[in-house]
Amino acid sequence: MSISREVAVIGIGTTAFGENFEQGYLDMAGEAVSRAIDDAGIEPGEIGAGALGTAYAYEYTTEGNSGASLAEATGLYGIPLVRVANYCASGMEAVRYAALSIAAGECDVAIAAGVEKMRDVDPRGSLVAIHHAKGHPLYCKGRTAPGIFSLVARRCEEVHGNMRPAMTAVAVKNHEHGVHNPDAHLRKPVTSEDVESSPFTSAPLRLLDCCPTTDGAAAVILARPEVARRLGRHPAVLIAGSGTIADAGYFNAQFNGQWDLLGFSSTRKAAAMAYRQAGISDPWNEIDVAEVHDCFTITELVNYEDLGFCERGKGGELALSGETGQGGKLPVNLSGGLKSCGHPIGATGARMTVEITRHLRGAAGDRQARGARRGLAHTLGGPGSTASVMVLECAD
Amino acid sequence: MISNASENRVGIAHVGAHVPALRLSAGQTASAWGRRAGLGRCAVADYDEDALTMAADAAILALADGAGPVDGRTAVYLGSTTMPYADKGNASVLASILGGDPGSRVMDFAGSVRAGVSGVLAALDALQARSVERAVVAAADTRQAAPGDPLELMLGHAGAALILSPADDQSLATIEATYSYSEDFADHWRRDTDRFVRAGDAKFVRDKGFVRLTVAGLQGLAAAAGIGVQAIEWVVCPLPGARTASAAARRAGVDESRVVGGSIQAETGYTGAPAPFLGLIEALQKAEPGQRIAVVGYGSGCDCLLLEVQEGVRRLQRSPVFPGVCSNARDVPGYAEYLRWRGHLEGGDASQPYTSLALLWREKPAYARLIGQECGQCGAIQYPPRPACGSCGARDALADKRLSPVGSVTSVTEDYLLPVPHPPVVMAVIDMDGGGRFYTQIVNVAAGDVAPGSRVRLSVRRLHDGGAVHHYFWKGVLLDTGGAAET
Numbered sequence: 001m002s003i004s005r006e007v008a009v010i011g012i013g014t015t016a017f018g019e020n021f022e023q024g025y026l027d028m029a030g031e032a033v034s035r036a037i038d039d040a041g042i043e044p045g046e047i048g049a050g051a052l053g054t055a056y057a058y059e060y061t062t063e064g065n066s067g068a069s070l071a072e073a074t075g076l077y078g079i080p081l082v083r084v085a086n087y088c089a090s091g092m093e094a095v096r097y098a099a100l101s102i103a104a105g106e107c108d109v110a111i112a113a114g115v116e117k118m119r120d121v122d123p124r125g126s127l128v129a130i131h132h133a134k135g136h137p138l139y140c141k142g143r144t145a146p147g148i149f150s151l152v153a154r155r156c157e158e159v160h161g162n163m164r165p166a167m168t169a170v171a172v173k174n175h176e177h178g179v180h181n182p183d184a185h186l187r188k189p190v191t192s193e194d195v196e197s198s199p200f201t202s203a204p205l206r207l208l209d210c211c212p213t214t215d216g217a218a219a220v221i222l223a224r225p226e227v228a229r230r231l232g233r234h235p236a237v238l239i240a241g242s243g244t245i246a247d248a249g250y251f252n253a254q255f256n257g258q259w260d261l262l263g264f265s266s267t268r269k270a271a272a273m274a275y276r277q278a279g280i281s282d283p284w285n286e287i288d289v290a291e292v293h294d295c296f297t298i299t300e301l302v303n304y305e306d307l308g309f310c311e312r313g314k315g316g317e318l319a320l321s322g323e324t325g326q327g328g329k330l331p332v333n334l335s336g337g338l339k340s341c342g343h344p345i346g347a348t349g350a351r352m353t354v355e356i357t358r359h360l361r362g363a364a365g366d367r368q369a370r371g372a373r374r375g376l377a378h379t380l381g382g383p384g385s386t387a388s389v390m391v392l393e394c395a396d
Numbered sequence: 397m398i399s400n401a402s403e404n405r406v407g408i409a410h411v412g413a414h415v416p417a418l419r420l421s422a423g424q425t426a427s428a429w430g431r432r433a434g435l436g437r438c439a440v441a442d443y444d445e446d447a448l449t450m451a452a453d454a455a456i457l458a459l460a461d462g463a464g465p466v467d468g469r470t471a472v473y474l475g476s477t478t479m480p481y482a483d484k485g486n487a488s489v490l491a492s493i494l495g496g497d498p499g500s501r502v503m504d505f506a507g508s509v510r511a512g513v514s515g516v517l518a519a520l521d522a523l524q525a526r527s528v529e530r531a532v533v534a535a536a537d538t539r540q541a542a543p544g545d546p547l548e549l550m551l552g553h554a555g556a557a558l559i560l561s562p563a564d565d566q567s568l569a570t571i572e573a574t575y576s577y578s579e580d581f582a583d584h585w586r587r588d589t590d591r592f593v594r595a596g597d598a599k600f601v602r603d604k605g606f607v608r609l610t611v612a613g614l615q616g617l618a619a620a621a622g623i624g625v626q627a628i629e630w631v632v633c634p635l636p637g638a639r640t641a642s643a644a645a646r647r648a649g650v651d652e653s654r655v656v657g658g659s660i661q662a663e664t665g666y667t668g669a670p671a672p673f674l675g676l677i678e679a680l681q682k683a684e685p686g687q688r689i690a691v692v693g694y695g696s697g698c699d700c701l702l703l704e705v706q707e708g709v710r711r712l713q714r715s716p717v718f719p720g721v722c723s724n725a726r727d728v729p730g731y732a733e734y735l736r737w738r739g740h741l742e743g744g745d746a747s748q749p750y751t752s753l754a755l756l757w758r759e760k761p762a763y764a765r766l767i768g769q770e771c772g773q774c775g776a777i778q779y780p781p782r783p784a785c786g787s788c789g790a791r792d793a794l795a796d797k798r799l800s801p802v803g804s805v806t807s808v809t810e811d812y813l814l815p816v817p818h819p820p821v822v823m824a825v826i827d828m829d830g831g832g833r834f835y836t837q838i839v840n841v842a843a844g845d846v847a848p849g850s851r852v853r854l855s856v857r858r859l860h861d862g863g864a865v866h867h868y869f870w871k872g873v874l875l876d877t878g879g880a881a882e883t
Contacts, residue, residue, distance in 0.1 A: 124813065124815070128813050128814065128815070129747075131814070132747060132749060132814055132815060133747055133748070133749045133750060133862075134749075134750050135750065136755075137749060137750060137751040137752065137755065137756060137859075137860075137862060137867055138756075138763050138859060138867060138869045139763075139780060139835075140835060141749070141837070141859050141860065141869070142811065142814055142816070142821045142823045142836065142837045143811075143814075143823060143835075144811055144813045144814055146811070146813065147809050147811040147813070147814070147823055150809035150811070151807040151808070151809050151823070151825055152807075153809075154807045154808060154809060154848070155806065155807040155848070158807075158848045199812070200810065200812050200820075201811075201812055201813055202809045202810065202811040202812065202813060202820075202823075203809055203810040203811075203812075203820070203843060204809075205809075248786060249782070249786065251780065252778060252780070252782055252786045254825070254835045255778065255779050255780065255786075255832075255833050255834065255835055256778065256786050256787070256833060257776065257777065257778075257827055257831065257832055257833035258776060258786075258787050259833075261806065261807050261825065
């Protein structure tokens with residue numbers, strides 16, 4: 001049994017994404033959930049189950065090790081709430097978990113929240129510190145997040161040629177999109193010269209190829225489609241397909257000699273799973289809007305290929321064509337993406353679900369994807385170890 | 397003292413050396429002390445090198461000369477005055493890296509810069525007593541003088557290794573006689589509470605220490621062998637200072653043209669425990685079969701060896717150790733940075749990465765010896781070992797498989813974010829010859845030196861000191877420029 005078209009998104013909410021020094025982990029979780037409940041127009045007591053996506057609890061923050069943190073933030077006591085962690089795909093996995101709770105018949109209404117509080121420490125105190133100071137005492141010492149994806153960029157440059165113009169185009173595009181998103185962390189346009197003169201983080205990636213270190217939370221309320229129809233507040237949005245694939249471990253992804261470093265099999269398999277459920281055979285022509293995991297500009301390029309938006313090796317050409325920008329055939333990351341919104345790790349997948357729902361409702365304001373009927377959200381976790389793809393569509 | 401009977405002779409079968417890439421010179425240090433730059437220059441350990449890593453690399457290179465694996469009948473001896481652990485085995489770390497069997501005889505030789513040659517004497521006795529069948533004797537030192545002390549640029553860092561086994565037609569040389577002379581003499585010393593080596597009055601130490609005791613050693617060695625010192629074609633007697641060895645040989649009645657080892661010492665400075673080994677390697681690269689080499693391991697007296705060069709030396713002369721191991725020489729990035737690495741400048745990042753002694757104990761074969769797995773179902777070679785095949789998922793088809801320590805770079809990045817002593821850290825994905833992939837840092841390279849196709853060998857370096865434990869792991873050393881030069 002798949003959950004295809006068995007679950008609707010009825011409520012959405014996020015905090016602002018940024019350096020939320022005035023808000024703690026629980027404050028952000030509470031705000032996002034309150035907004036989602038208000039958006040849905042339900043009573044909190046109708047929620048029967050839920051999941052909290054947080055990638056790194058007790059690493060650089062003090063909360064989030066259990067669904068109990070979600071109960072504490074929201075007052076939703078007395079129901080099954082769990083924490084899910086799946087690297088950078090944690091937030092989308094929380095959505096998938098909540099959807100499965102409904103599809104399995106455990107409840108009619110469920111909540112998913114993604115929360116990450118990264119800026120209670122300095123930027124290098126979060127992910128860089130995890131890579132350097134935590135984890136195995138020996139393996140992969142010397143790795144950082146940009147260091148993982150820069151290896152992909154170098155390999156792509158060797159096989160496909162100069163990736164710089166396309167990586168720059170992604171940065172310029174997503175910054176331009178972010179200007180129109182009031183909740184984005186970075187809301188300023190950048191020029192090609194800005195990108196290409198920014199300092200190296202991990203060569204060939206430069207600072208403006210990278211997403212910032214950000215706080216944020218996002219929440220969605222899911223329900224059976226008949227609940228959505230009864231509420232009638234918003235155009236009904238259904239989960240048409242949902243795929244998550246774990247295709248490697250954390251360290252052995254990096255040591256796996258079968259990996260060509262040109263893309264991510266986890267994304268390809270998660271997309272195949274979601275497309276099969278949704279009945280999609282030609283994603284480029286059947287998807288109207290997408291949020292994909294642009295932790296680094298190179299990642300967006302290989303995501304195009306892995307998600308089937310173009311042939312393998314053609315991601316750079318697609319980026320340069322302009323067809324993935326606002327007004328293009330398949331606009332990608334109209335929110336500004338991770339590049340502009342930032343990437344509070346556990347929040348990102350939930351934020352993407354919120355963003356796609358807005359476009360399908362026709363409620364995305366001046367960044368609306370015109371005529372969007374079906375959208376896709378994609379997150380990638382670890383060094384490509386795991387990926388999640390969700391396809392949402394208008395019910396009618 | 398002994399003179400060996402021919403039926404029980406012991407040979408030196410293989411040799412290896414590790415000279416750090418970095419050089420410290422007077423041009424860099426002088427201004428800090430308000431002096432005009434002189435001529436001093438020495439090899440110094442990188443921030444991730446110590447006596448163990450240099451000894452291990454030298455031993456790995458010696459073993460790679462066709463010596464085969466270290467087994468339970470192989471002794472592993474380490475000589476150093478600068479052991480990374482003052483209280484815990486050091487040779488046992490070396491043995492675990494070299495693949496030592498639990499049955500291996502493992503010993504630390506310390507306390508004096510003669511420690512390397514002392515290890516050879518102990519190995520000789522053990523081989524002649526047939527207690528062991530082979531011995532790896534490694535020596536390395538990272539002796540430090542106080543910053544600004546003229547001694548700072550005389551004391552270089554290096555490692556070297558000799559593999560001893562019963563003499564055969566592959567031997568480079570055979571040990572024909574030995575001689576030991578002991579005398580308490582304070583020339584250079586470091587108390588247990590001192591960080592730095594200090595020196596006595598220079599002229600006194602030279603005349604009554606270095607020269608007089610080396611003369612006693614050379615004359616005693618010749619007498620033990622029943623020959624005159626004139627019959628010794630090559631003399632290896634490394635001592636601090638550029639001309640001290642020649643002076644000592646001359647005083648012993650040896651023509652100074654027979655003194656060898658000066659070329660490598662000019663490159664490294666006086667390296668302490670490994671110095672006699674390095675000089676011997678230089679001598680073996682010049683000597684003819686049938687000639688004699690005297691080796692004096694100086695220190696509170698001396699331990700001395702008389703060797704006869706054998707036909708096997710032609711193999712070494714076809715692929716010499718020097719100057720190849722010195723070919724990547726480069727200046728330290730700066731004197732202040734060098735002092736920071738050595739702990740003389742405080743501040744900056746004091747990161748203490750996570751560690752677990754239980755984990756390190758459990759996983760030792762994998763990290764110390766590069767033991768991965770080969771899948772009997774799909775043929776994939778994976779590292780590190782896992783309960784299931786990372787390629788096909790098979791759970792019951794995995795067999796231990798040691799990765800080749802040599803491979804080619806598939807992708808590389810220069811990472812500027814990681815808090816390391818000298819950013820950027822160069823991280824590479826390396827596909828090893830014969831299968832399996834490794835992912836690690838590349839040492840002693842600048843951005844752009846490494847490219848896809850670059851050939852790399854793995855060498856042991858100190859990764860970090862989390863939990864106040866030295867963590868040793870494999871980093872890549874560039875063998876050549878691979879495709880980088882051509883493209």
